[in-house]
Amino acid sequence: MNNQTTTPTASPVALSVKNVHKSYGKTKALDDVSFDLQQGFYALLGPNGAGKSTLFQLLTGLFVPDTGSIEVSGIDISKRLTNALANIGIVFQQPALDLDLTVQANLTFHGRLRGMSTHEIKERSHDELSRLKIDDIANKTCRTLSGGNRRKVELVRALLGRPKVLLMDEATVGLDPASRDLLMNYVHELCVERKMSVLWATHLIDEAEQAEQVLVLNKGKLLEQGNAEQLCIKTQTDNLLDAFLQLSGETVKPTETRQI
């Protein structure tokens, strides 16, 4: 496929993935995946088992690719993982909050892991919590929070280090539509305001439609990249779901929730 499609803005490459292969035994999880992300909101669209989580594990250095390279802000992740991670914020698919600690204690722990001072952590966490209108929960134990608020806290945590690249791995799973929209709109705003590069993994068509660029991943292969309109034109279809089905050769019928 052509990876040189139009990117959201002409800015330096924030995340570069080149010819990445990853297998688990005989199963190919990622097969020659290459793409570049600049500043903007990118959706990584694929059904369950497409390889989205594997890709995120590789981007955060939890796994290493069998072959290929990954660079974050020009830093090769295999050579300078620590420096590369300093530029990344991540919200994992599986919630990862210490439920027995308060929101502030969770944020402080994470900030300190990044080497931040108490002053910096307090200031930034207050700013981020206020912007999300959840500063009143700072002293609440995470166990008492709703699913939506837990996700917001995880987003705040990911933003504490002022990352250049924000990775959201199916971050809206389990959220009601209102919380989902709120989270997504907020990340869209931040993306522009802070000139971040956001990679938003999802299997929901409505979420992918809102992205400036969509990377279509299926069975470990990156099938196409472009905005929803470009993908529809390329596949001669009317909507992104049909475009996906056309690209992937899948025969899944559209559902009301418009999930893949």
Add this chain to the structure above:
Amino acid sequence: MPYTSYLRAMLAIIYREMVKFWHQRGRLLSALVRPALWLVVFAAGFQNIFGVSIIPPYETYIEYQEYVVPGLLGMVLLFNGMQSSLSLVYDREMGLMRLLLTAPQPRWFLLFSKLMAGTVLSVLQAYAFLVLCAVFQVGIPWDGWLYALPAMFIGGMMLGSLGLLLSVYVKQLENFAGTMNFVIFPMFFISTALYPLWKLKESGAEVVYYMASVNPFTHVVELIRFALYGKFNGLSLAVVVIATVIFFLLAVRGYNPQRGMAKMSRKPS
């Protein structure tokens, strides 16, 4: 600047472990009840059966209760080392381990900080047990409390490193109980925690004697035993330090995605 960053990260990890421990105060109780039962029931019951002759570091005849204290301190460190390992497996299942490993700090340093946190907790529990010994009037010299600190610390680090290494291979919490049985009991019973080495040899249990001689836990116990009486056991220190380094390096290798972890990891869901 990076040193400040390292220090902040390490203190955060230690603080988090302390807070978690505070939330699970029952852990302290169980950590103390176990050796207390051995001290009060087992040692008192066998007081007249196990005669312990005068062997270094003792300069005079001692009661069995006194002999068994270093072994029980080792037991506290051993159980907490394994408990820390269990908490690592729990953290992995809860996704918190992933968060820790994606922090922008060297992975070996994050694991070392985890090890330090577990060791601090181990030593605090060991001191709580020493207080209990004082309550039961088991005669441990007061200055020994201070001398034993570095011995218990390095012993705690060795057992914590072993726990860290085990957490690489134990993928699920359900498998942990079995693993503990295969590690804790042989380590504890085939050691000098309950009986001196010469007793094993004298009773004809040659194989057990040799196994106990090379068991690193024996050397943790002996290091503490000597330190409690203001004496130094060079051989035990060497064995404990070498075992700590080996266990820790193997654990770091296990958590390195390029070498160990990736091969052992399951495909992410």
